[in-house]
Amino acid sequence: MSRLRARAQFVRVGSRCALSSLGGGHVYIAVKGVVGIEAGAAGSDVRVITSLLYPGDVFVPELQPPLPGLALISQRTAEFWKLTASVFAEEAAHDSHLWQVIFTRLNDQNARSQMHAAAMSILNSEERVAAFLIETGTRLGMTSGGVISFELPLSRYSIADYLSLNADTVSRTFSALTTARIIERRGRFQIVIRDWAALMEKCPMGDAFVAAHGAGAHVTGRPPLIR
Incomplete structure (x- = not known):
């Protein structure tokens, strides 16, 4: 490419x-x-x-x-x-x-879109927020000191639009995950996942999101997460 x-x-x-x-x-x-x-x-x-x-x-x-x-x-x-x-x-x-590279990329993106549509139909609000954190953590997260950190790529309102939720529900779910010490907020957009296993338990489709986004996370040469 x-x-x-x-x-x-x-x-x-x-x-x-x-x-x-x-x-x-x-x-x-x-x-x-x-x-x-x-x-x-x-x-x-x-x-x-x-x-x-x-x-x-x-x-x-x-x-x-x-x-x-x-x-x-x-x-x-x-x-x-x-x-x-x-x-x-x-x-x-x-x-x-x-052509093969482009076809593979477009096919992967189509599979991700179908999985996202399925998640919006199957998962409840907490599970959707967990799925989003798993997706972005897998894609963008960097491991250091036993935690995974990354910057949220979207605003609270855009996250709500992506998850078919309202912004208040997204905020409450983030707060609940913070209280449970599964995640930590550092500033407005920085997220630290303190307990990846607990986050995965919050989403029944967690393994599917990791499988769909794990390979794509390394397109730009970022090292794989160590969990």
């Missing part, structure tokens, strides 16, 4: 970017930051984040569902490589393995 960098346009996406502003005919590869794909319903203020893009993920605007108000949303500025479809096709013609 890194060989595409020389022919890509480097673009930054702010905290909110309407999908319509991206235009068509391009392939985007996430290289920094975590980005949510947000949608709404016509005539409603309800918003939902249907999936998250992590570094190494591939994003093609034309492959998104025809939902109203589609946008990319992030806590901080995210960075992408942007390639025209013709440049991508030319590179793929020179290296057939590129």
Whole structure:
């Protein structure tokens, strides 16, 4: 994937970017930051984040569902490589393995989206919050001194949109996990998972989330978590 960098346009996406502003005919590869794909319903203020893009993920605007108000949303500025479809096709013609890499990435992302949809149907509010912490901990966490720490990639309201909960429920669940000494809050966005095993016990789909996100966590060369 890194060989595409020389022919890509480097673009930054702010905290909110309407999908319509991206235009068509391009392939985007996430290289920094975590980005949510947000949608709404016509005539409603309800918003939902249907999936998250992590570094190494591939994003093609034309492959998104025809939902109203589609946008990319992030806590901080995210960075992408942007390639025209013709440049991508030319590179793929020179290296057939590129197609396999892209297909595998898109297939992994589709599997993650299906698992997330299943979790929103099966899990209760506490289990959803635990699933989110397991997902982001697996993806972003660094192990030090027997704990796992990472920065939340989304605001409380965006986490609520991703989990189909209200923000107060998310806050109460975070507080309960803190009181139980499963997690620790350090500042507004820093999370420390003090008891990974206890967190896993809070989510019946925990092993599935680790399996789905564990391999992808190492796309940028980050070492695996030691649990």
